[in-house]
Amino acid sequence: GAVVSQHPSRVICKSGTSVKIECRSLDFQATTMFWYRQFPKQSLMLMATSNEGSKATYEQGVEKDKFLINHASLTLSTLTVTSAHPEDSSFYICSARGYQGEDSPLHFGNGTRLTVT
Amino acid sequence: GENVEQHPSTLSVQEGDSAVIKCTYSDSASNYFPWYKQELGKRPQLIIDIRSNVGEKKDQRIAVTLNKTAKHFSLHITETQPEDSAVYFCAANDRAGTASKLTFGTGTRLQVTL
Numbered sequence: 001g002a003v004v005s006q007h008p009s010r011v012i013c014k015s016g017t018s019v020k021i022e023c024r025s026l027d028f029q030a031t032t033m034f035w036y037r038q039f040p041k042q043s044l045m046l047m048a049t050s051n052e053g054s055k056a057t058y059e060q061g062v063e064k065d066k067f068l069i070n071h072a073s074l075t076l077s078t079l080t081v082t083s084a085h086p087e088d089s090s091f092y093i094c095s096a097r098g099y100q101g102e103d104s105p106l107h108f109g110n111g112t113r114l115t116v117t
Numbered sequence: 118g119e120n121v122e123q124h125p126s127t128l129s130v131q132e133g134d135s136a137v138i139k140c141t142y143s144d145s146a147s148n149y150f151p152w153y154k155q156e157l158g159k160r161p162q163l164i165i166d167i168r169s170n171v172g173e174k175k176d177q178r179i180a181v182t183l184n185k186t187a188k189h190f191s192l193h194i195t196e197t198q199p200e201d202s203a204v205y206f207c208a209a210n211d212r213a214g215t216a217s218k219l220t221f222g223t224g225t226r227l228q229v230t231l
Contacts, residue, residue: 032216043206044161044221049214057214093160102210102217103149103168108160 003027006094006109013084014117021079021112023050023094029074030096034106035067038091050077050094084116119144119211123222130197131230138225140207141189149210150183150190151219154203161206165192197229 003026013019023033033050048069049057056069068080081088091113095106120143130136142150148169153161167174167181167190174181178197183190194201207222 034218043223046218046220049216049218051216057216102212105151105163105166106219107163110160111158113158 002107004094004096004107004109006112008112009110010113012115012117015085016083018080018082019084019114021092021094023077023079023096023109025075025096031074033071033077033094033096035069035079036093036095038093044093081114084114086116089114089116118213119147119209119220121207121209121220121222123207123225125225126223127226127228129228129230132197132199134197136194136197136201136227138192138205138207138227139189140191140222142209143188144209144211144213145188146212147209148212150181151208152181152192153206153208155206156203199229199231202227202229
């Protein structure tokens, strides 16, 4: 149980274009999902908390107008990287909990490797 | 918010030896501490977790200890095998705000040599 699916796994786009990444909870409902970014050989840095039916909560230093998050249903959250630049190239991973207990593990999607040329 | 520090950043052990990774956290309100294993280019996978109401948990060759007073927790891997080679991340839940989120350590690259 608690499977999180993320698409696409890889995407290459040109500078200035936008890219949408989808994160789905396949066998459970997730009112909250989390988006992380990971640069090579570095840790997972939380970008934002995606809340179903309301605005996302962004971490300090993350531009909400650049990284648009939509959590329109209990099983789907999307991250759109707008006007992508080469410095946005990274590994983006979404995650969700199997249930709402704060002391429960996060289950991660497979991640999306974004390359901006 | 929560701050998690992790040491060492790299660790090389011989097959069959034990490996220990240590983490400290800053927020005494944190009550959940998972450990994740990440292989190159793949998603982090939960390998073990511990809650603040216990001091130790074991699952076959893997164990985790928690010292709430000192605010540190450790991962112990015994009888290491080459397939244990990966990056390991500790984490602690940050309970400030409306949704409890996980703050990760900086990672430990474990290399098990033959």
